[in-house]
Structure formats: C-alpha cells, structure tokens
Amino acid sequence: MGSDLSVETLDGIMTISMNRPESRNAMNKSMAEGIAEALDRLDADPALRLAILTGSGGTFCSGMDLKGFLRGESPVVEGRGFGGLVMKPPVKPIIAAVDGYALAGGLELMIACDLVVASADAKFGIPEAKRGLAAGAGGLMRLPDQIPTRVAMELALTGNFIDAERALSFGLINRIEQGPALNGAMALAQEIVANGPVAVRVSKQIIQESRGWPLDERWDRQNTLLPQVFTSPDAREGASAFAEKRKPVWSGS
The missing domain is CATH 1.10.12 (Lyase 2-enoyl-coa Hydratase; Chain  A, domain 2)
Known part of the structure; x- marks a missing residue:
C-alpha cells in the first residue's frame, strides 16, 4: 500500500486509514489506488464483513492533493472515480469515521460511504465554488439524495462549512462521537458484524x-x-x- 495508506483487518472489519497528515490527507494517486485495491479485497474476501474509512492525524480528508495535480497526477481510479471510491463503492458496507475536516473531495468520499460517524469537532463542506470550481466527484449529485435540496444548494453555492451538530440534524451523518471518530465507527461496525x-x-x-x-x-x-x-x-x-x-x-x- 505504501506509506500513504494503511489497511488493517480484525474480526471481519477492515480499517482503511488515509495517512498523509502533513497535507490533511489530501488525496493523491497512490492513496486512491490503495483504497481501490483495499475495496476489491474487501468484496472478494468472505472473511471480511465491512470497511471503515478514516484519516490519520485528526483530519479525514481535505480533498484533492493540488501539488500532485500540478505534477500531472490524478487521484481518479478508472471505474472507481475519485479516491478509488466515489463512482463504485464496495458491495459490502463501508463506514466513514470523520475527525476534523471532510472537505471538497473529502466530503465526496464521505457521502459515498453508507454510514458516517463524526467527532464532535468535525467540519463538512464543498468549498469548490470559492475557487471557481465545482464539486464534480459526486457532491452535487449525492448531497441532494441524502439531505434536503435547499441545504445541499446552500453548501454548493456558498462553499461554507457546517459543524457536526448541524450535519446530524438533517441526517448527513449518523452519530457524533465525543472522542476519536474511529471509536464510534468501530462500535457501529460491530453492531453490523453481529448480523447475517x-x-x-x-x-x-x-x-x-x-x-x-x-x-x-x-x-x-x-x-x-x-x-x-x-x-x-x-x-x-x-x-x-x-x-x-x-x-x-x-x-x-
């Protein structure tokens, strides 16, 4: 996987950790390919029941790695899209464990997951419009499926961030964890693993x-x-x- 990503498995739960804390886990080519590889393994291995996607260093993902982009790298995996996930999520469940920021492509990774547990200090947004861009990795299409259309429109057109309490109030996330989000995500995962x-x-x-x-x-x-x-x-x-x-x-x- 390389140092940009770590993958661990325990009791049927695969934990995929984005590991570029120095850049707030900005998505680059190697990380995207590693996530795609991990998700292929998740769906192929009968012993694995679900995955948790999280970020190291107190941040989920701040979006695309612009330095990599300027070098000509693309964090898009053919057939799977941005981050190796957004166009083709796994067949098995995947939970996002969100600490800190889930922004731009990071939010789009999060909403491609089935369930979300966030830390109390988490922030969410698609600020692309502030840079003259648009959230093209699923944000503009998926958000109106998951939250009220007017709220999705506000996020897209203002580019402003929202906090965990507001995100919970309209169902963008499932649970708020007072400690690290991974703790709550693991508890939720264990509830699912107990089922058929x-x-x-x-x-x-x-x-x-x-x-x-x-x-x-x-x-x-x-x-x-x-x-x-x-x-x-x-x-x-x-x-x-x-x-x-x-x-x-x-x-x-």
Whole structure:
C-alpha cells in the first residue's frame, strides 16, 4: 500500500486509514489506488464483513492533493472515480469515521460511504465554488439524495462549512462521537458484524438500487433479490438461534 495508506483487518472489519497528515490527507494517486485495491479485497474476501474509512492525524480528508495535480497526477481510479471510491463503492458496507475536516473531495468520499460517524469537532463542506470550481466527484449529485435540496444548494453555492451538530440534524451523518471518530465507527461496525452477512449485503443493495427503480417495478425488482436472503442457511440459523436463545453462528451463505 505504501506509506500513504494503511489497511488493517480484525474480526471481519477492515480499517482503511488515509495517512498523509502533513497535507490533511489530501488525496493523491497512490492513496486512491490503495483504497481501490483495499475495496476489491474487501468484496472478494468472505472473511471480511465491512470497511471503515478514516484519516490519520485528526483530519479525514481535505480533498484533492493540488501539488500532485500540478505534477500531472490524478487521484481518479478508472471505474472507481475519485479516491478509488466515489463512482463504485464496495458491495459490502463501508463506514466513514470523520475527525476534523471532510472537505471538497473529502466530503465526496464521505457521502459515498453508507454510514458516517463524526467527532464532535468535525467540519463538512464543498468549498469548490470559492475557487471557481465545482464539486464534480459526486457532491452535487449525492448531497441532494441524502439531505434536503435547499441545504445541499446552500453548501454548493456558498462553499461554507457546517459543524457536526448541524450535519446530524438533517441526517448527513449518523452519530457524533465525543472522542476519536474511529471509536464510534468501530462500535457501529460491530453492531453490523453481529448480523447475517447475506441479509446485510442484500439490504444495502436494495436501499441503494431502489432509489432508481420505477415505482411500478419496485416490488418485482425487490422480489428478485430477496429469495437469496430467505432461502439461505443463515436465515435458518438466525431463526434457530432466536428460538434457542443463543447467538447465531453465521456461515455467510
């Protein structure tokens, strides 16, 4: 992975840490490629259940590395987009653990994740308009799907930052952690890991894909995906464990 990124795995949880604190974890080519590689591994390895994306040194990500950009480097991975993530998030869940700043491309990385835990001092924004630019790595398209359109419009047109309390108030983030965001993200990850792997994966898929389904096709499309959950060995194991008052032992099938 190189020194720009560290990847650790423990108990089915992959932790991906952006590691360029001297530049507030600005996204460069090697980091983007490392994230893409880690996400490929996440989806390919049955032992891995989900990922947490975080940043070292008290900052999540401040956006694109402009020095790298001026050298002709691009932090865009073909097929996956900016940061190796925004155009093609993993099939399995991914949680953003946000300390400090999630700005510009950093915010776009965050909103490409499924869940967000942020520290109490976190700040969020897409300040591109202040530089005559636009948030082209998903910010302008994803934010109106996740928060009220007028709030998304305010963030895009003013470029102003918002704090964690305001972000929580309209659902941009899930939880505020008083300590390091990774602590809260790990607790949330453990809640998910306790559940059936197939159920989690398919639930994420339906929530994401159904946003684009025509209303008159939603039930039929869902019905093509749900049988793999209800006919799985894990479905029987979950019911048996409940009846026997014990923790389920998931097979992932």
